[in-house]
Amino acid sequence: MTPVVVTSGGAVRGLLEDGLAVFRGIPYAAPPVDDLRWRRAQSHPGWTDVRDATRYGPSAPQPYLPGGASPILGEHGSPPFDEDCLTLNVWTPGLDGANRPVLVWIHGGGFTTGSGSIPYYAGDTFARNGNLVVVTINYRLGAFGYLHGMVPGHSNLWLSDQAAALNWIAENAAAFGGDPNAITLMGQSGGGFSIGALAQHPTAAQQFHRAIVQSAPLGLDLPTPEEAAERTDAVAVLLGHADCRGLAGEPTARLVEGTVAALGRFAEFGTWNLAFSPVLDDLMSVPPRDALADPRVELLIGWTEDEGTFPFATDPRYDTATADDVVAVFGKRHQDPGLVYRRYADALGDDPRAVLSAECGDRLFKAPARDLLIRRAGTGNTYAYEFALDAVAFAGALGATHCLELPFTFANPEKWAAAPFLAGLDPDTLRSLGTRMHRSWISFVRNGKPETGSLHWPASDGTTVMVLDADSKVATVRTSPV
Structure with missing residues (x-):
């Protein structure tokens, strides 16, 4: 029988796969496009019909080379890519009110690449072997998630996405057989860093009680808002604009080019190169290592x-x-x-x-x-x-x-x-x-x-x-x- 779950946004229809009910590509926030580009995550308006949730949603736009941009890791984010990327995926052993622990995976990727929708991070093994409800998420990356100063009062967009996803998970865990009071976050590299950010977030900090932090770059020196705004203006210059105001109407592909240009422009011999970094603000007021x-x-x-x-x-x-x-x-x-x-x-x-x-x-x-x-x-x-x-x-x-x-x-x-x-x-x-x-x-x-x-x-x-x-x-x- 095809599994259907009524969520806070509307009903979704998934698949049965090897004893698990699987739902892919469920929106957890409004698409961050048009007027919502470079604004913190907003509530999704919902839908009336039963929504198909059998396919992954698009990954966040990011640099991509077939076969993989990394000679060590290979591919880390695969097409399709779209700015309308704020979706999540759920694997559950049963839609039965069993109050299973919930495991939420946050991928890494240097704040530039990755996806919760790639085979590496499928939640089936944890769901099946641990009798867990497993959720993987997509969130904005690169220029779409980390540019600072594009809209006043809207910084750390990536973090607002993750907090919105966690809020959705807490609201809907029970409908998928999970316990909203038993949520564990698991993340690696930038995903582990994210957990330290969520641990101090005004709302997200109250929605999980356990964390698995793998290889998090907690020693990063975080830029001030002023330094981050200077990086934003510098990216605009790389794309031929006088300042960040020129970025507002750029198409997706050009902004990905801006991320690649930033990776090259700001690379320093002997450093772990990043195009963008998170910034200290009202959502993340202290370095994640202190929050943890x-x-x-x-x-x-x-x-x-x-x-x-x-x-x-x-x-x-x-x-x-x-x-x-x-x-x-x-x-x-x-x-x-x-x-x-x-x-x-x-x-x-x-x-x-x-x-x-x-x-x-x-x-x-x-x-x-x-x-x-x-x-x-x-x-x-x-x-x-x-x-x-x-x-x-x-x-x-x-x-x-x-x-x-x-x-x-x-x-x-x-x-x-x-x-x-x-x-x-x-x-x-x-x-x-x-x-x-x-x-x-x-x-x-x-x-x-x-x-x-x-x-x-x-x-x-x-x-x-x-x-x-x-x-x-x-x-x-x-x-x-x-």
């Missing part, structure tokens, strides 16, 4: 051992980087750059690319996460991991790179078959470590503890972390050389 220190939210947080290889390991510009080149980069962010280089080189060997990668991974990801463990010590509801399985691809240059834990988290490596960074990994390890991690994530969603029958995982005391590898073990947090 609130012990109200039960937290599972972690990183990969070699986060920083992702932007540098396969980039030929770094093949000939010298120690002096890297010291010059460090001079922009450390008081004694030579000392920083020497300490990393003492630990890793005098390999400039390795030193740069390690410092980048520590500064953006690992150090702020380790600081959170210390700040939350004694809460008893904080769990930490380090994903340490090395990739085989690219002659081992990646190590345990950024994003590598994702196929294991979702326990769906077959859907990542085209991702270059998985090439050559032992299938048995893929399956066994994926099963172990996937079950731990489900346990945390259901019980607030990632411990399973086969894996003893104690709460972190501020100095302990679960190292996830072919064999997993509790270990002392490894600190950075500086």
